Amino acid sequence: MEETNYKKRGALILIEGLDRTGKTTQTIALMNKLLNEKIQANLIKFPDRSTPIGKLINTYLIDKETQLSDESAHLLFSANRWELKDKIINNLQEGKIIILDRYVYSGVAYSSAKGLDFNWCLNADLGLPKPDKTIFLNLENDQDLINRKGYGEERYEVKNFQDKVKLKFTRFFNDKNWEIIKVDNKTIDQISLEIWIKIKDLINGIEKPIEFF
Ligand code: DGP
Ligand code: NA
Numbered sequence: 001m002e003e004t005n006y007k008k009r010g011a012l013i014l015i016e017g018l019d020r021t022g023k024t025t026q027t028i029a030l031m032n033k034l035l036n037e038k039i040q041a042n043l044i045k046f047p048d049r050s051t052p053i054g055k056l057i058n059t060y061l062i063d064k065e066t067q068l069s070d071e072s073a074h075l076l077f078s079a080n081r082w083e084l085k086d087k088i089i090n091n092l093q094e095g096k097i098i099i100l101d102r103y104v105y106s107g108v109a110y111s112s113a114k115g116l117d118f119n120w121c122l123n124a125d126l127g128l129p130k131p132d133k134t135i136f137l138n139l140e141n142d143q144d145l146i147n148r149k150g151y152g153e154e155r156y157e158v159k160n161f162q163d164k165v166k167l168k169f170t171r172f173f174n175d176k177n178w179e180i181i182k183v184d185n186k187t188i189d190q191i192s193l194e195i196w197i198k199i200k201d202l203i204n205g206i207e208k209p210i211e212f213f
């Protein structure tokens with residue numbers, strides 16, 4: 001008989017959404033809750049602006065004068081995810097939970113919203129570990145977006161562009177392991193609780209192999 005007992009590993013949990021929908025607040029809150037529960041976890045935010053590639057990306061995002069073709073920008077964002085691949089896998093295998101603030105889906109949604117081919121964008125990320133759960137923070141009335149703190153400071157924070165990105169993200173809404181949380185008119189704590197309910201079955205580890213894009 002085939003052996004199907006896998007060693008327990010940590011879960012890969014991703015929080016996605018448009019700019020200024022509260023991803024960073026929620027990933028930090030989730031991280032703190034896990035640590036309070038004495039569960040080992042690590043938070044990785046993409047783009048990771050601290051690496052050499054991440055520094056280039058940061059310049060590109062904050063300095064709207066920086067010229068980069070859409071393709072090369074995409075490949076830099078993708079390379080930035082590949083830089084962290086081994087760390088993610090090693091952490092999961094050590095039993096740690098990894099919380100991601102953006103990942104492959106942001107890559108595909110933002111870059112294809114600029115007109116690049118959807119599958120070309122995804123191809124660059126094929127082989128990266130796939131999240132066990134993706135939670136999309138959905139602002140249904142996104143007219144509110146432009147009133148959020150700091151909005152418009154970075155390259156992609158333009159309402160018309162965000163609408164296109166949203167449309168690309170919706171192509172993933174029915175994917176396996178995707179959950180959509182409506183964030184309109186909810187407090188930070190309410191949203192945190194909804195996230196917790198969706199991930200609490202994963203916090204004690206998973207007995208299946210890591211999946212890959
Ligand atoms: P943040 O630090 O979460 O605000 O993200 C920075 C910006 O980068 C945000 O507007 C989303 C965008 N972004 C993230 N990943 C990718 C990618 O792979 N391609 C492109 N074009 N944009 C991305
Ligand atoms: Na942003």
Ligand code: NA
Pocket residue numbers: 020023024
């Ligand atoms: Na953010």
